[in-house]
Each structure stands twice: as structure tokens, then as C-alpha cells.
Amino acid sequence: MNSSPRVLLLATEAYGCRGGIATFNRNLCQALTAAPVAARVTVVPRRLDEALAEGALPPAVTQMTAATGGGLRFWVEAIRAARRGGPVDLILCGHLYLLPTAVLLRALTRAPMAVVLYGIEAWQPPRRRLLRGCARRLDHAIAISTLTLERFAAWSGHPSSRSTVLPCAVDLSRFTPGPRPAERVAALGLQGRRVLLTLARLDASERYKGIDEVLDALVALRAGSPDLVYLVAGDGSDRPRLEDRARQLGLQDAVRFLGYVPEADKVDLYRLADAFVMPGRGEGFGIVYLEAMACGIPVVASRADASQEAVRGGLLGELADPADTASVREAIRRALARPRGVRPDGLEVFTLSAFTERVQALLAALLKGAGQD
Structure with a gap:
């Protein structure tokens, strides 16, 4: 496998955002950059709630903040991100609704593409025909729950052999029992x-x-x-x-x-x-x-x-x-x-270390399937 493979993550939100999806994406970036695979990650987010504090990004993570706002700006910045920093080894589409951009980037980079499915957005077929068509062109589907993966597969026909359940994680060193404040x-x-x-x-x-x-x-x-x-x-x-x-x-x-x-x-x-x-x-x-x-x-x-x-x-x-x-x-x-x-x-099934192990195994499998040995 080549050292430091490059992952392009299209996200609705990540660093500088609030909520469960943003937390999941930050944990995902941290896990992708961990050993032994130690990927480099470029994040292209659609939203930014607040300015990033100094040192907010892990050393191997870059976030393209000019992409925020959606629309044409997001498409342009995503293409720029794909063309800078060397070849892209994997495209992670961080939301079903971002699939059209991810499909375009796959055509430009010839990198494998996986989508992350969070929940209700993937339970029923989207109204937009473009999204339904893109969903049937995935290399891999990653869902945070078995229920979501099953409901997505029911309408998209995506095979279980190219699917992974990756549940959320919690930082047990931060969230701890204690007295009422x-x-x-x-x-x-x-x-x-x-x-x-x-x-x-x-x-x-x-x-x-x-x-x-x-x-x-x-x-x-x-x-x-x-x-x-x-x-x-x-x-x-x-x-x-x-x-x-x-x-x-x-x-x-x-x-x-x-x-x-x-x-x-x-x-x-x-x-x-x-x-x-x-x-x-x-x-x-x-x-x-x-x-x-x-x-x-x-x-x-x-x-x-x-x-x-x-x-x-x-x-x-x-x-x-x-x-x-x-x-x-x-x-x-x-x-x-x-x-x-x-x-x-x-x-303990949901610790950050268990999450990192799952991500590392998935990343290695996706890169191997793409010939990145």
C-alpha cells in the first residue's frame, strides 16, 4: 500500500459545526489519519457555524472553508480540492444529498467512492431522480446503523457485500459520571x-x-x-x-x-x-x-x-x-x-478506540479493493 493515501471527504458539516453529524465526521477524520494506514484527509464542508480555532484540525486534516454556502461554490471548491495535494485515493461522500458532486469527482479522479448514511434521509428513495441514480452507482455504502443500511438497500438495491455498518462513538475520557453541578x-x-x-x-x-x-x-x-x-x-x-x-x-x-x-x-x-x-x-x-x-x-x-x-x-x-x-x-x-x-x-463497544479500529479496517479494505497495495 502506498504511504499516506489521500481521502477526500465531502461533508455537510465537520470542523466548526455543531451537532451529531459534525461530531461523527470529526471522529471519522481522526480515525482515518490514525496508524497504521495514516491517511491524509481533505474536508470540503457545505456549512461552517463558527471560525476554526487555532489547532482545531488534526495535523493530517485540511478543511476547505471556501466551500461553505453550498451551490456552485461547493462544486468548484470540491473540484479544486480533488486537483490539489496529489492523487485522490478515496472519495467519501458525507451525505446522500452530496452524491452528485461525489459522482462527478469520481469521474475526474477515478478514485473509489463511498457514501455515509446517517438516517432518515436514506430510509426512502429521494424525490430527485438524479439522487436515486447516483445512489445506484456507489462502490460502497457506510451506514451508522443496521436499520438505515437495510432501508437504504431496500430501495436502492445496493448489495450487502459492499456495505458496512459503522456506529457512532463516544469519548469516555470526556463524558464521565460525576456529581450534579x-x-x-x-x-x-x-x-x-x-x-x-x-x-x-x-x-x-x-x-x-x-x-x-x-x-x-x-x-x-x-x-x-x-x-x-x-x-x-x-x-x-x-x-x-x-x-x-x-x-x-x-x-x-x-x-x-x-x-x-x-x-x-x-x-x-x-x-x-x-x-x-x-x-x-x-x-x-x-x-x-x-x-x-x-x-x-x-x-x-x-x-x-x-x-x-x-x-x-x-x-x-x-x-x-x-x-x-x-x-x-x-x-x-x-x-x-x-x-x-x-x-x-x-x-465499550462504542469507544473511540473501537471506532478507530473499524475505520482503519474499512479504509484498508476499500484501498485494497481499488488496487492501492
Whole structure:
């Protein structure tokens, strides 16, 4: 194999962005550049939320920030990235919707192309014929969950022999169990209260997070446990509707909408909780479940989406049917009965080191298949 193979990663977001996809892409870049393969990675992102701090990029990673904004600019910068820095050995398309650009780059570079599938965007065939056609021209499909891979294969016909499941990872050195942060407990008036927590983007297009279902269950839960408080962290266009719904259910004193929580404050946020609850319908995996469990917080995931894979089918956490309020209510009760501050056995499957091993094995196989020996 040639030393330092070059990987071109087309991404919706990576360094300088917030959210689960950005975190996954940063972990992916770190794993790609690790030994023994030690690739060089050029990232072409469509979005940049904030300026990159000095030293934010690993030594072998370059990010083309001029590509942000999408449209023609993204196409131009992607082509420039492919033509600079030497031959491209592998194209990683970091979102199904970026496939047309990736197909063009494959024609220009003759490098193999793999797509990363995160979740709901790949569960049904896209409306655009171009995307459907591109999806049938892949060399390899990488999905963060088995559920997503199966649903993608059902409409695209992509063979399992050229597919890999690569679940998300969590940094166990950063997300750790610990005491509740006293200042935040006091500021939020949580003394003597048991706390449920959801951390999610509150966008009107993403009403599948399970927040409505938790609100419905909370009505009955509060009747027997008036000490329960529900913290909803995150912001977006659906927040006013959710706030109205909490008031309509008479939960205005039991539900706190915290807004956007900076990445640096996430550990303290998780440590406020007695249970992390997100029994939704559209999660492609959900790194937040891993982060909560790493902090020793029991979780409630869903039987209706790929979050069940984050809790390993119920081995690491509780499962609920979001279509059944009683199921959600009882799953929350079981989670509250679990010990707080204890990581569940089996979480090590999702460590960064395990993720890196999977990425390195996949990278070696893809390069070998392309003749990069």
C-alpha cells in the first residue's frame, strides 16, 4: 500500500459545526489519519457555524472553508480540492444529498467512492431522480446503523457485500459520571427534584425526536411523582409549538426549555439528569444516548428507530414504543429506577478506540479493493 493515501471527504458539516453529524465526521477524520494506514484527509464542508480555532484540525486534516454556502461554490471548491495535494485515493461522500458532486469527482479522479448514511434521509428513495441514480452507482455504502443500511438497500438495491455498518462513538475520557453541578442545580431550581432530559435540535422538520411523546407521558408520571421536572435542551423553529403544548397539558411548571447548550457545557447538562429520554421515530442512531450513558445517566430509546441500536437492543438502556404512551411512561419509570452515575456494561463497544479500529479496517479494505497495495 502506498504511504499516506489521500481521502477526500465531502461533508455537510465537520470542523466548526455543531451537532451529531459534525461530531461523527470529526471522529471519522481522526480515525482515518490514525496508524497504521495514516491517511491524509481533505474536508470540503457545505456549512461552517463558527471560525476554526487555532489547532482545531488534526495535523493530517485540511478543511476547505471556501466551500461553505453550498451551490456552485461547493462544486468548484470540491473540484479544486480533488486537483490539489496529489492523487485522490478515496472519495467519501458525507451525505446522500452530496452524491452528485461525489459522482462527478469520481469521474475526474477515478478514485473509489463511498457514501455515509446517517438516517432518515436514506430510509426512502429521494424525490430527485438524479439522487436515486447516483445512489445506484456507489462502490460502497457506510451506514451508522443496521436499520438505515437495510432501508437504504431496500430501495436502492445496493448489495450487502459492499456495505458496512459503522456506529457512532463516544469519548469516555470526556463524558464521565460525576456529581450534579451545584450552581446549575440552584440556578434551575432543581433541588430535591428528579430530572428528565432531552437534548435535540428543535426543528419543525424534525418532530420525530419523541418530545411530544414524553410530554404526554409526563402528565400521568407527575400525578404520582410531582417532583419530576423535564429539561428540554436545544433550539429551533419548533420550540414555540412545544412550549405551547406543555402549557396546554398543564406542565408549564414542570418543563424547562433551556435553549442552545454549548458543546463545552454538555457534560454538566447530562449530569443534571436522572434519566435521558428520547423515544422518537426517526433517529438514525443518536450519539446523545452514548454521551448520556457515558455520564452514567440511564436512557430511554425507541423501538421505532435506530436509537435501539445505541442501547444495543435494550442491553444498555430502556426501550419504548413512541406510539404507545403507556410504553413511554413505563420505560421512563424503569430508567428512573436504574442506578444513576453508573455506566452500563457493554458501552465499550462504542469507544473511540473501537471506532478507530473499524475505520482503519474499512479504509484498508476499500484501498485494497481499488488496487492501492
